[in-house]
Amino acid sequence: MSKSIKLIALAGLLAAVTACAQQEEEFVVVEPQPVSEEPVFTGKYN
Secondary structure (H helix, E strand, O other): OHHHHHHHHHHHHHHHHHHHHOOOOOOOOOOOOOOOOOOOOOOOOO
């Protein structure tokens, strides 16, 4: 009985270690939105 408990505990420990080891930070590059141009003064309301 104790061997089966040890095997189950070992399998759980290995599963936990592999689950934690697979997490890698993902580097995401977000391109900024283009800057809109200011309206040009046309002299219409002069």
